[in-house]
Structure formats: structure tokens, C-alpha cells
Amino acid sequence: MSGDRLSGALDFLREAERLKSTLRSGYTSTGRPESTAEHTWRLCLMALVFSEEFGDIDPLRLIKLCIVHDLGEALSGDIPAVLQTEGFDKSARERADLEVLTKALHPTKRAEILALWEEYEAASSPEAVLAKGLDKLETILQHNQGQNPADFDYAFNLDYGRKQTSAHPFLAEIRALLDEETRERAEGSKG
Template sequence: MTAEDMKGALDFLKSAEKLKDTLRSGHTSGGRPESTAEHTWRLCLMVIVFAHELPGIDIAKLLKLCIVHDLGEALSGDIPAIMQSADTNKSEQERADLQVLTQSLPPAQRSEILSLWEEYEAASSPEAVLAKGFDKLETILQHNQGLNPADFDYAFNLTYGLKQTSRHPLIASIRTILDEETRAHALKQNPNM
């Protein structure tokens, strides 16, 4: 790697650091808003914890997909699922932001990151299907664990990400457990549910 490539890589890493301050709709168990970087960290940890249940899966590739899946949010932030509408094209915005964010990288590295992100978006490999499923599971896990505001909509999570969490038996099994927790939170919040 040339000195210029190293500088470009460091510039990229400096820009990606913004994910530490990009806040999501969920809250930590201590009650503060969770960052995208924290979500990505635990998403990767989930993959490591359940890797032994994924024979035939390229775990390194799965981890790479998890790491890059929300990278574009470093520039324009996160749009919570509950706030997305037909007018919101989160995917297009993240793609455009990722292209800007990776400009300083050497071409081969830039191409790899953009390709991984495209693979994730299209769920075009078994690893990408799992990355999407684990992504939804980590979000639901955080919502169930977090010290959320009183008006937090737990019931929303009962339908959130059903498509992504039904495509692999392991993901579906974990989803069943998390849905039980979600229902308990929703019932506490609204006993008439």
C-alpha cells in the first residue's frame, strides 16, 4: 500500500467514525440512545456467538457484510423503520452516501465495500440473507433490552423484519424467542392489546 493509499484509508476511517455519533431509535439498558456503531458491534458479536450453528457459511464474509450494512448512515444518519414511508428511499440515500464515504479509498477496497453493500441490499447470497436476518434480530433484542421512553412502540416489532427473519431456520428460532419478550413488553405497555 502506498503512502497515498494509507492516507486515503485513514481519511475513510475518520469519516466512518461518525457512526459512533449516529443515533438510532433504540435505547441502551442505561437509557441513552444507541449509536449505529454500537448496533453494528453487537450485530457482529451475534454472528460470532451463533457461528457454530451456521455450517457452510463463510463467517468472515458474513461479518464483512454486517460491518458495511449501515456504513452509509455515517453521512445522512439513520431513518428508523417506524418512520420510513413509500416516499423515503433509505436504500438510495445510503448507497449515495456510501459512494461519497468511500471516495478516498484505493479503488479495489472501495469496490469491495460497495460490492458487499450491494450484496447485502439484494440479499443475493446465503451470507447476505443471514446478515439481514441478524440485523433485524439485533434491533429487536436492543428494543427489548433497552430502557426506552414510555411511548416506545413495542407492538411495531411484532411485524418488523418478518421477511428477513423467516428465511433461515436459526434466525426464525431466535425470532420466536424475541417475539415472546416483545409481546410481554407490549402487554405491559398496553394490557388491552
Template sequence: MSADGGRPQIGLDRLKGILDFIQAAEGLKDTLRSGTTSRGRRESTAEHTWRLCLMVMMFGRELSGCDQHRLLKLCIVHDLGEAISGDVPAIHQGLDDGRAARERADLSALCAPLPADLSAEILDLWDEYSAAASPEAIFAKGFDKLETMLQHTIGDNPAGFDYDFNLTYGLQHTDRHPLLREIRSLVDEATRKRAEDQGPPGS
């Protein structure tokens, strides 16, 4: 028992394994995505994940029948494997090139230092997110697409940015719940406004 009143002390090997994993996951801070911030800097996957979690938190009152703690876990885990192999731009994600298997293998490698129970939990969460069958995974997938689209509406994007792609991106996931559809309608409206402000390609 610990000296603070009853909780068992964490074993040294477990402690070191968790810290090694946390240090390896730091690579997500330097994993850059194709999207840009409002000031024109490329965003990192870690920044995307942070804002995805913030979105989920802000809509907490509307997520009835959903385990919000598990939902946040899914959001935190969903792109962790990118700390090893990097991000695949949204425009290339429809290709059936074995990406999902590579991402899971990368995540498994990232989790190698962890105690077996924590490694299994993270991989189970990733599998749940990938399958997008549970209520929590449906929301995680939908909000993930919406965060990406929102970034495109505010980013200092290059000339000729393809806003039409934004209007079709992730429809199969954002159409799975009324709340996601309602948010999507506002994001699509903002996308069309950005496209109009940009003018035709090459202008």
C-alpha cells in the same frame, strides 16, 4: 520488499487513503438511532453494528454453509453510509422514498478517499447486503432485524412504546432460515413480555 521478511510495503497514498476513510467512518459513533440502551441513552449506529457482529460471532457454529468472514464484512458495511446522512428509524423504513439509493450514494462518498479496489469491495458488499440473495446476506439482514428487536426488549423505552411494531418488523428477513425463525420466536416472546409489563398505552 519490507524489512520484516517479504511482504511488500504499503504505498503512502494507499495508507493515507485508508486512514482518511477510517477517520470519516468515525462519524458512525455519533450517528444516533431511535432505540435506547438499557440505561435510557440513545444508541449509536456504531454500537448497533458492534452488537450485530457479536451476534453473528456467537452463532458461528450454527451457520453451516456460510462464509462467516464475508458475513461479518457485510454486517460491518451495511450501515456505513449513515455516517453521512444518519439513521432512518425502523418504523419509517417501509416507505419507498429513495432511501436505498441515497444510502448507497452516501456510502460511495464516504469511500471516496479509498484506493479503488477497497472502495469497490465495500460497495459490492453493500449491494450484496441490499439484494439479500446470497446465504451470507440473508443472515446479515435477518440478524440485523433481530438485533434491533432485541434492543427494543431491553431498552429503557419511552412510555407508550409500540411493541406491536416489533412483532411485525422484518418478518420477510427473519423467516428465511430456520435459525433466524427460532431466534425470532424467543425475541417475540420477550417483546410480548415487555408489552405486558408496560401495560396499555398511556398507563
């Protein structure tokens, strides 16, 4: 790797580090707000753990898609699903931020990351469809596991990401278990 290419890659990695401080709406099991980097890490772990259940897919491609799916949030942050308004194009904002974030990379690597993100957004491959479903499931899993505020809306999760989590029988199987946990958490939060 040439000096310029290495320098650009390190600059990119320094900027991407911001995901460690980009907070999401979920809470960890200790009650601390979850970061986007933490969400992405567990999403990748889910992809690794469950990859054999998805049949003939490329597990490395699945993990790459999971790694880049929220990368654009390093610049403008995350907007929780419950706060997204009609007419706001979260995807366009994240794409623009991703273009800025990757500008220091070698053009070939930059093009690869942008193409992976586009594939994820469009759900244009079996791996991207699975990544989108796992993304929703990881969020629900964290909401069920987290030490959430007293007014946390568990009912929202019962409809959240239904299309994406129905895209594969194994995703639907995980979803059924998480929906049951969600109902239990909702009941427990009432008392």
C-alpha cells in the same frame, strides 16, 4: 501500503467514525440513545456467536457484510423503520452516501466495500440473507433490552423484519424467543 493509500484509508476511517455519533431509535439498557456503531458492533458479535448454527457459510464474509450494512448512515443518519415513508428510497440514499464516504479509499478496497454493501442490499448470497435477518433480530433484541420511553411501540416489532427473520430456521428460532420477550415488554409497559 503506499503513502497515498494509507492516507486515503485513514481519511475514510476518520469519516466512518461519525457512525459513533449517528443515533438510532433504540435505547441502551441505561436509557441512552444507541448509535449505529453500537448496533453494528453487536450485530457482528451475533454473527460470530451464532455462525456455527448456519451450516456451510463463510463466517468472515458474514461479518464483513454486517460491518458495511449501515456504513452509509455515517453521512445522512438513520431513518427508523417506523418513520420511513412510501416512495422514500432509503437504499438509494445510503448507496450515494457510501460512494461519498469511500471516495478516499484505494479503488480496489472501495470496490470491495461497495460490492459487499450491494450484496447485502440484494440479499444475493446465503451470508447476506443471514446478515439481513440478524440485523432485524439485533434491533428487536435492543428494543426489548433498552430503557425505552413510556410510549414505545413494542407491537411494531412483532411484524418488523418478519421476512428476513424467517429466512433460516435458526433465525426463526431466535425470533420466536424475541417475540415472546416483546409481548412481555408490551404488557409490562401498559401497567
